[in-house]
Amino acid sequence: MTAIALRMSGADFLKLRKKRWLVLLSLFLTFGVVAIIYLVTVIQHASNPAEHGPAGGAHNFSDGVRALALFFGPLVAILIGVEAGTGDASAGVFRDLVVTGRSRLALFATRVPAALLLCWTVVTTGFVLLLVGSIVFASGLPTPSTSLVLNGLGFMLLATGVLCVISVAFASFTTSRPGAIVTLIAWQVVASPLLANISSLGSARKGILSQAIVHFSPVSVEGHRGATVSMSEGTALIVLVVWVAVFLAIGAWRTRTMDA
Numbered sequence: 001m002t003a004i005a006l007r008m009s010g011a012d013f014l015k016l017r018k019k020r021w022l023v024l025l026s027l028f029l030t031f032g033v034v035a036i037i038y039l040v041t042v043i044q045h046a047s048n049p050a051e052h053g054p055a056g057g058a059h060n061f062s063d064g065v066r067a068l069a070l071f072f073g074p075l076v077a078i079l080i081g082v083e084a085g086t087g088d089a090s091a092g093v094f095r096d097l098v099v100t101g102r103s104r105l106a107l108f109a110t111r112v113p114a115a116l117l118l119c120w121t122v123v124t125t126g127f128v129l130l131l132v133g134s135i136v137f138a139s140g141l142p143t144p145s146t147s148l149v150l151n152g153l154g155f156m157l158l159a160t161g162v163l164c165v166i167s168v169a170f171a172s173f174t175t176s177r178p179g180a181i182v183t184l185i186a187w188q189v190v191a192s193p194l195l196a197n198i199s200s201l202g203s204a205r206k207g208i209l210s211q212a213i214v215h216f217s218p219v220s221v222e223g224h225r226g227a228t229v230s231m232s233e234g235t236a237l238i239v240l241v242v243w244v245a246v247f248l249a250i251g252a253w254r255t256r257t258m259d260a
Contacts, residue, residue, distance in 0.1 A: 008106060013114035034130050070210075082171040209240070
């Protein structure tokens, strides 16, 4: 059974990887953005070192981790997750897959690891470039410590992984690629920060996904669409688990009951 599941996940991953526009756009939002930032900052430092500091160093690495984990990485996670969740329905092959006798729940479940694998592969390329640049262009500045590098990588994988799984499930529920992308980006980028800053909501703000995610950030997020609600590590973990579990249940239910 495990071998079959691995083959199905592998097939889903291959379908995602073959979507050239998805891979290229995702790489641009991670590797490409980091490369552009380094290019600009290196030119600025070379032209006016008195006003513009070196492009590398631990401080700039922390800024890059924050940008990848809380903005560009989540965008990639949403794009890939939504594509994984709606791919079969959009291509009109969902009926064919069901007719073969494959379990609907299995069809849904195998989308998640496939999306995660592509998402984490892409965002890791951006992280590696960020790390290399922070060392190469440090110009005497302190470089990131091993603990900061490992914690930054773990935080980025957590932040993008949670959103990727939720995106797969939500897209499987809506079966609409544009609708799912717009809704998820609007919620994560616009609605969540606004709700988190409404103090009258009180402790209810602890249930906001973005607030639970940034709780695990190894770098400061204050003033960068970051944490505005204090919560314990246990509470943050529970919030993440509940969000993922609820959306997975909704996505699985929709896949199991939708017309083939």
